[in-house]
Structure formats: structure tokens, C-alpha cells
Amino acid sequence: MSLFIIRSKKTGEWISILDEKKRIRRRGHTNAHLSKIEPPRLFTSERGAKYALQAWLGGIITAGRGTDWNGDEYEDWDQKPVAGRHEANMEIRRCRVVLL
Secondary structure: OEEEEEEEOOOOOEEEOEOOOOOOEOOOHHHOOEEOOOOEOOEOOHHHHHHHHHHHHHOEEEEEEEEOOOOOEEEEEEEEOOOOOOHHHEEEEEEEOOOO
């Protein structure tokens, strides 16, 4: 079985599914950091990894909800670029899973 990870060409670090300090899953993959310690985020298709990489390169997305003066609910989305996230530095690598 082949899976895919997103990895830095320079450091060999990958996008992780866990927070290194809190040891919890992050909310959304745009918040993920590169790590060699925590398990990588795995993708079942190269296409899925490409979409995730594009979102990650764009920066951290935050979403908020609220109610306006009329009582109508709304969602507010914001994306903040992160320094050092460049497409040229990243790659998608195929991984083989071996069950022992």
C-alpha cells in the first residue's frame, strides 16, 4: 500500500498531524508545523496531498462565528501568510507501508 507525505526538501521534515508541545491533533492542516519527531500526516492520494500542500503554503486559516445585530449568524474566515513557506522548498513523497 502506498501513501503520500508532504516533506521539506531542505530539512527532510514532514508536515505532522500532532502538535509537538501539546501532543494533540491540530485543528486544520494549515496550522501544522514541520517535524521529524511527530508522525507525518498521511494522504491516500497524491492529489489530496497536493491540495493540502497548496492550502498549507497559503498560510494559517482561522474561522470565527458570531451573531450580528439582527440576530443572523455569520462566519468570518481569515488567512495569514507564514514566513518560510515556499512551494520550491516542499515535495510530495510516496511512502510504502509495511505491516510487520
